[in-house]
Amino acid sequence: MESEDQLVQRTGRAIPSLNGGALRLGIGDDAAIIAPTGRLEWVLTCDQFLEGVHYLSDSHPPDSVGYKALARATSDIAAMGAIPRFFLLTLALPSDKTGAWFDAVLRGMGRAARLMGMRLAGGDTTKSAKVSISISVLGEIAPGRAITRAGARPGDIIYVSGKLGRAQLGLELVRSKPDRLPRFRRVLRPHLYPQIRLKLGAWLARNRVPSAMMDISDGLSIDLSRLCGASRVGARIRASRIPRVAIPPSVAGRFRSLHLDSLQMALHGGDDYELLFTVPPRHVKRLRRAPGFRELTPIGEITRSKQILLVRNDGATKLLKPGGWDPFRHK
Amino acid sequence: MESEDQLVQRTGRAIPSLNGGALRLGIGDDAAIIAPTGRLEWVLTCDQFLEGVHYLSDSHPPDSVGYKALARATSDIAAMGAIPRFFLLTLALPSDKTGAWFDAVLRGMGRAARLMGMRLAGGDTTKSAKVSISISVLGEIAPGRAITRAGARPGDIIYVSGKLGRAQLGLELVRSKPDRLPRFRRVLRPHLYPQIRLKLGAWLARNRVPSAMMDISDGLSIDLSRLCGASRVGARIRASRIPRVAIPPSVAGRFRSLHLDSLQMALHGGDDYELLFTVPPRHVKRLRRAPGFRELTPIGEITRSKQILLVRNDGATKLLKPGGWDPFRHK
Numbered sequence: 001m002e003s004e005d006q007l008v009q010r011t012g013r014a015i016p017s018l019n020g021g022a023l024r025l026g027i028g029d030d031a032a033i034i035a036p037t038g039r040l041e042w043v044l045t046c047d048q049f050l051e052g053v054h055y056l057s058d059s060h061p062p063d064s065v066g067y068k069a070l071a072r073a074t075s076d077i078a079a080m081g082a083i084p085r086f087f088l089l090t091l092a093l094p095s096d097k098t099g100a101w102f103d104a105v106l107r108g109m110g111r112a113a114r115l116m117g118m119r120l121a122g123g124d125t126t127k128s129a130k131v132s133i134s135i136s137v138l139g140e141i142a143p144g145r146a147i148t149r150a151g152a153r154p155g156d157i158i159y160v161s162g163k164l165g166r167a168q169l170g171l172e173l174v175r176s177k178p179d180r181l182p183r184f185r186r187v188l189r190p191h192l193y194p195q196i197r198l199k200l201g202a203w204l205a206r207n208r209v210p211s212a213m214m215d216i217s218d219g220l221s222i223d224l225s226r227l228c229g230a231s232r233v234g235a236r237i238r239a240s241r242i243p244r245v246a247i248p249p250s251v252a253g254r255f256r257s258l259h260l261d262s263l264q265m266a267l268h269g270g271d272d273y274e275l276l277f278t279v280p281p282r283h284v285k286r287l288r289r290a291p292g293f294r295e296l297t298p299i300g301e302i303t304r305s306k307q308i309l310l311v312r313n314d315g316a317t318k319l320l321k322p323g324g325w326d327p328f329r330h331k
Numbered sequence: 332m333e334s335e336d337q338l339v340q341r342t343g344r345a346i347p348s349l350n351g352g353a354l355r356l357g358i359g360d361d362a363a364i365i366a367p368t369g370r371l372e373w374v375l376t377c378d379q380f381l382e383g384v385h386y387l388s389d390s391h392p393p394d395s396v397g398y399k400a401l402a403r404a405t406s407d408i409a410a411m412g413a414i415p416r417f418f419l420l421t422l423a424l425p426s427d428k429t430g431a432w433f434d435a436v437l438r439g440m441g442r443a444a445r446l447m448g449m450r451l452a453g454g455d456t457t458k459s460a461k462v463s464i465s466i467s468v469l470g471e472i473a474p475g476r477a478i479t480r481a482g483a484r485p486g487d488i489i490y491v492s493g494k495l496g497r498a499q500l501g502l503e504l505v506r507s508k509p510d511r512l513p514r515f516r517r518v519l520r521p522h523l524y525p526q527i528r529l530k531l532g533a534w535l536a537r538n539r540v541p542s543a544m545m546d547i548s549d550g551l552s553i554d555l556s557r558l559c560g561a562s563r564v565g566a567r568i569r570a571s572r573i574p575r576v577a578i579p580p581s582v583a584g585r586f587r588s589l590h591l592d593s594l595q596m597a598l599h600g601g602d603d604y605e606l607l608f609t610v611p612p613r614h615v616k617r618l619r620r621a622p623g624f625r626e627l628t629p630i631g632e633i634t635r636s637k638q639i640l641l642v643r644n645d646g647a648t649k650l651l652k653p654g655g656w657d658p659f660r661h662k
Contacts, residue, residue, distance in 0.1 A: 029561070030376060031407045031410070031468075032374070033375075033477050034372065036367035036371070042364070042366075043362045043363070043364055044362055044417070045455075046421045048457060054457075077362060080360075080362050080364070088375060089377075090378070090379050090465045092379060092381060121375060124376075126381065126385075128383075130459075130461075132423065132465075134421045134463075136377060136419050141364075143366065146364050214360075214361050215361065230359065
């Protein structure tokens with residue numbers, strides 16, 4: 001059996017973690033030391049990824065576990081418009097998960113760290129019956145430029161990036177047919193290896209375009225209600241405008257029993273990590289220069305009344321109940 | 332059943348978390364925003380506290396769980412000589428642990444936060460079968476003043492603060508007789524509510540007294556071997572000099588079957604959170620002005636050979652095997 005110190009060494013080899021630049025001292029001591037660079041502000045967040053809650057140990061490939069644990073945590077940094085720099089990794093592992101499985105987790109996490117330009121600054125490892133991964137991320141941003149959830153005003157246009165429900169579709173496939181995964185690699189990718197909108201988030205903050213912003217991690221319906229709650233406003237969105245996952249015929253045919261509904265997945269599916277942001281009408285023109293502008297869709301507008309309304313395809317308007325993922329509300 | 336958002340609100344009420352000063356934006360948004368104060372460096376660490384691993388749910392009072400989870404994590408900040416400022420709280424809770432039990436946990440954590448002058452900057456909450464608490468702490472220190480594990484040189488004097496083995500004694504009592512806990516409140520305190528040596532650590536760093544420093548969290552024998560490993564040196568310590576827990580006669584009498592040995596507990600017991608540091612002979616005089624100087628004990632010296640040697644009471648010298656707590660080596 002390896003010691004904790006040996007696990008730390010293996011982790012340091014698999015994930016970018018060299019000292020240098022702002023990272024004065026990284027893994028291996030009591031704590032990391034980070035020097036402020038210029039007058040930037042730090043943005044700090046944490047997230048967890050648990051066996052049996054956020055992934056299924058017999059269905060999800062281990063490199064996806066490592067990749068996604070870091071990507072999810074970093075999405076909150078993108079949602080502020082900041083640049084991620086360093087992360088802390090807190091691991092609890094069963095003894096039988098410290099070998100090849102763990103190496104694959106580290107490989108996935110190392111790939112995510114390189115893609116997003118992040119370095120491991122420290123961590124803590126212990127043993128437990130189930131795998132638990134907690135990650136804290138430190139990012140930086142020019143003073144006063146971070147975009148919070150709290151600035152949306154009546155009349156602002158509500159935008160989302162990308163297509164919603166893609167991760168939910170992947171999750172449905174994983175849950176139903178773990179043995180057929182390789183066939184549906186493209187459909188599964190958004191669920192297993194989500195792309196974080198770092199460039200878009202940073203561009204929006206740098207150019208002060210949005211009045212409020214967050215990432216869609218639990219589902220559009222619940223996350224929009226959180227943004228509106230923080231801003232003390234309401235919203236009216238149109239079902240017909242919501243950019244949603246395309247269900248390939250091969251999937252629809254094979255998984256008919258799942259009754260896949262792309263609007264429901266787009267409204268209530270979690271794990272997409274797309275950006276949800278509001279733009280004052282006078283700033284809308286500027287958006288055209290945003291990286292990936294074509295992937296941005298206006299889905300409605302902020303209202304004075306505090307309700308969240310959905311205008312259906314038939315023209316009827318109904319209250320949109322937050323139906324996304326809340327671990328304490330769903331069984 | 333409460334929602335995750337409601338749990339976050341309760342947490343924010345129980346633990347100091349107001350925005351202000353360097354904390355531009357605290358709990359409730361995607362991430363916290365922290366402004367650098369002057370030219371200070373940040374010190375960053377994380378730690379976890381798990382049900383069944385770090386505490387026993389039927390023996391440990393919940394306010395101790397909250398207090399100790401934060402105190403442990405903060406000890407790594409003291410061990411660098413830094414001042415703790417902010418922390419992130421990552422929680423996984425079973426549904427039946429979100430009520431009164433959780434309020435008591437928050438009470439204990441709030442008390443620890445106030446005692447140590449810390450504010451909650453953010454967090455993440457989800458559901459799981461067992462309680463898991465992960466904490467990341469952000470502290471600050473003047474540039475270049477942090478004391479790492481890596482600076483010990485042959486001839487330096489090895490010091491420890493306080494008495495070692497006190498937490499281990501408390502743990503033995505908790506393990507053996509949970510029903511008699513109230514009687515032994517004083518003996519249990521170091522195990523349930525450890526004091527973190529923040530003042531001493533900060534004074535030592537500010538005055539550049541130690542050549543190397545760390546906290547004793549897993550046990551003197553393993554932590555000394557880590558300090559020596561990082562510094563590429565060895566050590567010779569004297570059993571007779573090691574300040575150790577006094578076992579009260581009432582405890583010794585009642586728990587004879589435990590074969591309590593204060594030297595073994597002082598050498599290999601974890602959870603004391605005392606400071607272990609090395610001082611070049613020319614700096615020893617300065618130590619007299621340290622806060623709590625009388626609680627500091629020289630226990631030996633750093634050597635060129637890389638062995639860790641224990642000089643026993645009978646004068647014989649033996650290799651000291653690291654015997655402290657390593658979750659992956661035991662059982």
